[in-house]
Amino acid sequence: MTEWLQHWLDTRTRLRPRTRNGYAEHIDRYLTPHLGGALLSELTPGLVQQAFDAISYHTTPTGDRLSPATVQRVRATLRAALNTAVRERLLPSNPARGLRLEPGTGARPVVWTDQAVAEWRHGGVRPAVAVWTKEQTRQFLDFASDHRLYALFHLVALTGLRRGEVVGLRWEDVDLVKGTVRVARQLQSNRGGLVELAPKSAASRRMVALDHTTTGVLRRHQWRQQQEAQARGQEWDPREFVFTGARGGPLAPERLSRLFRKLNDESGLPPVRLHDLRHGAATLALAAGVELKVVQAMLGHASIVLTADTYASVLPEVAREATERTAWLVLRDSGRVRRCARARRGRRVLDSAWTHPGPISTNSRLS
Template sequence: MSYQEHIDRYLVPHLGEAVLEELTPARVQRAFEGIAGHITPRGQRVAAATVQRVRATLRAALNTAVREWLLGSNPANGLRLAGGQSARPMVWTEQAVADWRNSGVRPAVAVWTVEQTRAFLDHVSGDRLYALFHLVVMTGLRRGEVVGLRWEDVDLERGTVRVVRQLQAHRGAGLVEVAPKSAASRRTLMVDHTTVGVLRRHRWRQQQEAQEHGRVWDRGGYVFTAVGGGVLAPERLSRLFRKLNTASGLPPVRLHDLRHGAATLALAAGVDLKVVQAMLGHASIVLTADTYASVLPQVAREAAERTASLVLRDAGRVRRQVWGRAGRRGSVLVPPGSHHGPTTGTARLSHAQMRL
């Protein structure tokens, strides 16, 4: 969610009528109690992490007022808020899907498995914006970033996509181009050859659309557009995604959850955490690690198997060597029977064991 959305959705309704000098700590506290009780369009209370981010937006604005001598102190500094730890992505495992179907309760942040992601892409393969969903699934682009892409940012020969802007809705100004969320968000992504092929086909189809519409086509140079070539509004894209998600029969996720899914799938494929951080445009690897500490179940399972393989491989040979050395030195390094890993060949007693 952007700073502008924080202002429009939460701060203006609760503090918009207040004169700057009237913003006492008590007034701000009451406002945030109201914000915390706000019900989202999905019928849920605003997440504590969202309230924390809205507070950060207000505090930054009021710090500017303090620096310009419009306020003596920042009334948002002493706010008492509930803990705002962001919800970690939960994978739609078979059990999670069954629980959701029985109770109707869905997690705040959820991601599809590999099979579910593949099923969604198959479902939308005929949609005119298939390339957009494919790109988000593979790269984790934010909503504003993907609708803000221009063809000048895409190099199909080198297989790169540059993130240099995002589109946001601003009250009274419509859709405007703004800088990426942070310095780390300004990045260049490498895309695989399949995705390059998808983008090539999308460009060809877009050119066919432009010819059909003729002068009506809006030639703004955006990679993904509304029908007729107009700018694709982020919220309109979210509504389309919800409609496609429902029609697919898959468990519900948000459009932004495709970003989380891209990260978890990359980790499942063995991509280094530092690379995932760069792909997502996170300023800190700590944020990446904390958000995706709990990933696809098979990732944890494969990690356990790899660890066991590393520790237990050639265990029989190692044990014989250890016991042989122990016999020569008159000391026992590993107690008999303490290790039950796999052995190779027929088990035989060492000289040290025979003496015991």
């Protein structure tokens, strides 16, 4: 199995770097230790089930038990490798099908309400995925307003661009006259370097509209970037990346995440991940009354179901407004409704005193 899993990974030539790294981690950390000594031809559903029962008790580097969602992803890696073995007629069927595993449901965004913040400050209770309220988002942007990469955080917080997409933006993708950003590429880390890739899907290749404030923020960022290039004795290149390191080079996604985490800590706001700004952008857009289909296009999702299921977190004020609207819709004419009900009851009393004469002929109906 060790040889087959490595062979399978080596022959997957079209994998993205992050996907390849994820498969390699699953193989090295979980599959090889539990199945590596077995012969491919002798693999059975019972043996695979036994291995995954043990894998489910693994712990993460932070000491937490492996989540069911992670176990499901490891199973998906094994199934893909064994499906290839079935296609090459090395196995009659896939023994990784039909495993009994705990369902892995993705964590849904939780809003940092006052109660959630109080629980975090007193007991360290922190949701797996959390988003800021509009006030908290505004506080962070105010705090980071003087940072050289403020425009990046502003753009992500309002449009929900992915980390790789925002660091992969070039100025040729930004139209400051029309107020649009074209998502045409992304940057990913690969073995210590950066690689430029196409967006992860056809839906991810999209045009994102900008509001006037964000357009102005990008104009100021462009001016500052030109000043930085001039101070380094370089000529500013309009074809280069929109967001760069201090020396003008491309910005690594992991470095950006570390910078955001540092600013988050310094701001005193409850913790969120950089990717959670994407969740927050969708949540705030829905709170502003933006249609779900428009939010789906903004995020670059192929399915509106994914947008609704994952990103439609309800802010407290939106929930209250929804209940008020529902009550108003039902009760706005309650007085008139009660009067009509009394009138209908009166008509039923009169009708009950009248006996139906039976079938009516056409002639009598006309007369």
